[in-house]
Amino acid sequence: MLKAWNLANGTLLMAEIKGVILLFCLLAAFLLSGCATGNRNLYHWGSYESQVYNTYCEPDEASASNQIEKMEADIEVARSKGLPLPPGFRAHLGYLYFMQGKYDLATQSFEAEKQAFPESAALMNRFITQIKGQDA
Amino acid sequence: MRKITGLFLSTVFILSGCATPGPPPDYTAFRERHPRSILVLPPLNESTDLKASYSVLSTVSKPLAEMGYYVFPVAVIDQFLKENGMPTPGEMHQIPLDKVDEIIGADSILYLVVNEYGTKYTVVNSAAVVQVTARLVDVKTGERIWSGQVKLWDDASGGSGDLVAMLINSAINQVISQSTDQSHYVAEDVSSCLFMTCPSERLLYGPYHPAYGTD
Numbered sequence: 282m283l284k285a286w287n288l289a290n291g292t293l294l295m296a297e298i299k300g301v302i303l304l305f306c307l308l309a310a311f312l313l314s315g316c317a318t319g320n321r322n323l324y325h326w327g328s329y330e331s332q333v334y335n336t337y338c339e340p341d342e343a344s345a346s347n348q349i350e351k352m353e354a355d356i357e358v359a360r361s362k363g364l365p366l367p368p369g370f371r372a373h374l375g376y377l378y379f380m381q382g383k384y385d386l387a388t389q390s391f392e393a394e395k396q397a398f399p400e401s402a403a404l405m406n407r408f409i410t411q412i413k414g415q416d417a
Numbered sequence: 418m419r420k421i422t423g424l425f426l427s428t429v430f431i432l433s434g435c436a437t438p439g440p441p442p443d444y445t446a447f448r449e450r451h452p453r454s455i456l457v458l459p460p461l462n463e464s465t466d467l468k469a470s471y472s473v474l475s476t477v478s479k480p481l482a483e484m485g486y487y488v489f490p491v492a493v494i495d496q497f498l499k500e501n502g503m504p505t506p507g508e509m510h511q512i513p514l515d516k517v518d519e520i521i522g523a524d525s526i527l528y529l530v531v532n533e534y535g536t537k538y539t540v541v542n543s544a545a546v547v548q549v550t551a552r553l554v555d556v557k558t559g560e561r562i563w564s565g566q567v568k569l570w571d572d573a574s575g576g577s578g579d580l581v582a583m584l585i586n587s588a589i590n591q592v593i594s595q596s597t598d599q600s601h602y603v604a605e606d607v608s609s610c611l612f613m614t615c616p617s618e619r620l621l622y623g624p625y626h627p628a629y630g631t632d
Contacts (some may be wrong), residue, residue, distance in 0.1 A: 323483055337471030338598070366499070
């Protein structure tokens with residue numbers, strides 16, 4: 282195809298064709314890479330932020346059981362996509378379990394938050410100690 | 418040869434779409450203290466819309482975390498502070514830094530003010546406007562290490578020059594904006610612009626981002 286086109290034009294040199302192909306490749310690579318770095322998300326967000334929004338702005342939709350159901354479903358999707366859960370997700374879920382009196386699940390979630398993000402350790406340890414106090 | 422020039426020109430044109438408006442902010446203090454974690458306090462609200470503070474609060478975790486920071490769970494923090502004698506954002510913004518260090522263990526605090534939030538109506542149109550001012554403070558030193566301000570609006574104009582069509586469009590848009598809280602979507606754009614995508618404002622990459630330390 283390229284050869285036929287070359288013959289028809291007659292004037293385009295082989296070097297120029299190579300140049301054009303190289304430019305096309307560079308352009309394609311540039312377009313594929315996108316302008317901003319990090320177009321792909323680091324985390325699977327699922328419904329986390331809309332749960333936060335609903336808690337304050339649509340409280341009818343934000344009962345603890347309703348939120349837990351959605352967030353547990355998010356965990357499955359994150360797992361299937363192989364993406365980690367975002368910062369705060371497990372702590373938020375743990376807090377919902379805590380509100381429902383599910384202290385074991387709450388403790389597990391706070392531990393998981395600490396495991397995934399050691400920056401949260403001081404606060405998570407505080408919550409876990411608090412649960413132990415309530416449970417006793 | 419003309420074809421090749423054309424290709425060059427089109428590449429330049431595409432590149433110009435990513436050009437940065439204005440000089441980048443001064444990151445000296447930021448680099449010195451470089452936080453790993455950010456405690457976001459519920460924003461102060463200067464607008465007349467009661468939803469403004471928490472609508473904006475629910476849009477900041479994603480851009481901050483996607484920039485590579487640990488973001489404390491915003492709703493849990495809000496509840497925790499309320500239970501500890503700070504019922505309003507105004508009181509939360511007064512929390513002593515040594516308490517934050519001791520009890521929560523955060524490296525930095527993000528103080529937000531919602532300057533504007535809501536739909537502005539004119540005869541023929543309506544626009545959702547959101548403006549947020551942000552200040553990031555190092556917990557150990559109390560030093561301000563970054564600040565930014567972004568204002569965006571979503572002009573709901575249908576783009577038609579016909580006045581009757583514009584009026585009808587305006588009526589429809591106003592109904593839609595009331596039912597879906599259009600301002601909330603604008604708030605999402607404000608947050609991602611402020612922390613992530615706007616070159617004149619954004620944060621440096623944090624420790625969980627693959628590009629940490631390269632900017």
